Amino acid sequence: MSTAATDLGPSDSIAVKKAGGIGRSARWTLFALLAPGTAWLLVFIAVPLGFTLAMSVWKSTILGTVPAFQFGNYIEALTTPLYRDLLFKTVRIGVVTTVLSLLTSYPIAYCLAMQSGQRKAVLLLLLFLPFWTSYVVRTFVWLPILGRTGAVNQFLMTLGIIHEPLPWLLYNEGAIYLGLVYVYTLFMTLPIYLAIEKIDPRLIEAAADLGAKPRWVFLRIILPLSWPGVLSGSLMVFLLAVSAYVTPQLLGGPSGIMFSNMIADQFLSNNNWAFGAALSIVLSAVVLLILIVAGRWVGVHQVFAGGRT
């Protein structure tokens, strides 16, 4: 719309205002262009979130949920040590998973970006291949691999490296990290790969010609230019990890609980939808706060600005 307005000369603008046609038409065009996105945001984000917010101040019993306004759910969620501790644990697992994902995915993304032709296509296909199956299957598959009678233990015993199965391979927090990093690899690798691939190779050549050692080429050129991809991937993995539900339950053993599991229990076992909604809002608020604070430090706006600061 602004382009159209600047393209018009002063006399044209007067003519347009007199006619009153193009301005209204442009407004309708703008409205039509914005409508699908706005409707999407409204239906899939604003309405469910608004409903969750409303329900969080209602009251639930086993007989159902009634719109009786009160803040009791929030008071309980914020003052009971259990929920505070679970929140810290969940955020900690989210942060560690993000860092581990970054450390494993960056080299993968870098190697992918450095390939060309058919080899690159095959490697990309291999990266995507596990994601053609469901999230649950990708998590469940670790049970026969890491279990007491699983593939790893059998292999090590066959080689004579161990004589008893290693029980600590599964059902602990380490197994949760392994599962989460595995199921969310693609969300970290892909944005970094795309960011690295966009880097002009002449910049790297020029740096090398000017005597920069590979370490400095990486630190001063590749890493800064791929930073938006790193942030984008980290953001996605962190958000997915803090809301994880299946992985801690299947791989975490007796300690396999995160905040989402507690929320699910309120809905599925306790019929306390109002309290479950309050816990959901608390988790969302804490995550949002972390993103705002951490985002200012790492320049998270670059994700949305495509690397332009």
Next chain:
Amino acid sequence: MRDEITRSMNSIDRRTFLKFSGAAAAVVTGGVGSFSGAFAADTSISGVMPGVVLPKGAREIVEKAAGVKVENVPYVSPTDTVAKLLAPGGTSRYDLMISVTEFVKGPVLGAAGHEKVRAFDMAKIPNAADLQPVFKDQVQSRGGKVYMIPIFWGFDSPLFRTDLVPEQDAATQSWGLLFDDKYAGKTALRDDAYQSIVVTGLHLGHSDPATMSASDLNEVKKFLISKKKNFRTLWTKFGEAVNLMSTGEVVAMYGWMPMRAALQSNGIKVTNAWPKEGLLLWNQAAFIPKDSKKFEATEKVVNAMLSPEFGVALAKESNYGPVSQKAISQFSPEEQKKIGLDATTRGTKIYSMKWPTDMNAWIETWGAFKAA
């Protein structure tokens, strides 16, 4: 044979023709509302019930006897079943629900005059006359109308691998088997606040765990935390639990009778304990959401589920108990003992599942144990 096929094809054509003609006529005369009504005569119903209620053989018996196909909606828990019923539109979305009687009867019946379910036309359920006396007492009625009818029963107890846990070990006669240090790292509970806390409470000497006080729950929590290292994991789903036992990942766990049946049929040496503190006994009842359009078809299904044929098939496939007197009489005393159909008469202590006084406190206790 060819005649049969031709007749069958003709009947399908005629039925399909009538259904669509009815639907078309309804649209012309009464709009969309009548259109859905025309399809209400469809011979399938949607049922919210545990998957093990209708194993292959038992399903065939029910669907053939009733002439109705049962489409299963994924089942989560008694609480979720109640939530589905009470949710907006829930009383018309499903045709049949089956869940733990003691857990759901309160919210399902609701206040007098505000029942969420419709009364059965008992003239359409002749097989109900054959209910064992103990289950006749479990029929949920109000004002002379019947709203919930028991369909099957069962019990939960510790399952253990007889090749890895000696059957003569005294621990196998108690829920304590799941907490025993001898089997540290090789037992599993269910990831369910209610069932795990009940059995822990029973083991700690509470005769009625559902009424445990806050300090009792605290005692349960401390005990569970002290034994946490003994649990290999907490299972959530049927297949996961069966896999844990079959691979030897655990040697004993909180279990269901269909798990025992599945493991035994695959050659795994498994049996269940008869804990001295009490078996967890329950029965599941059928009820029809009050606005179901297919209540007549649903009543046919419920009647078929009360038949001796269904009861026998269910007991053989799932090891769950039939409520039909005729069904139970088809098993010899030895067979009854082997499957556990004599659970209520063999002298083992019984604890009937009931809703706790403060479920939220139970969820928090369970959460605190897991988070510790």
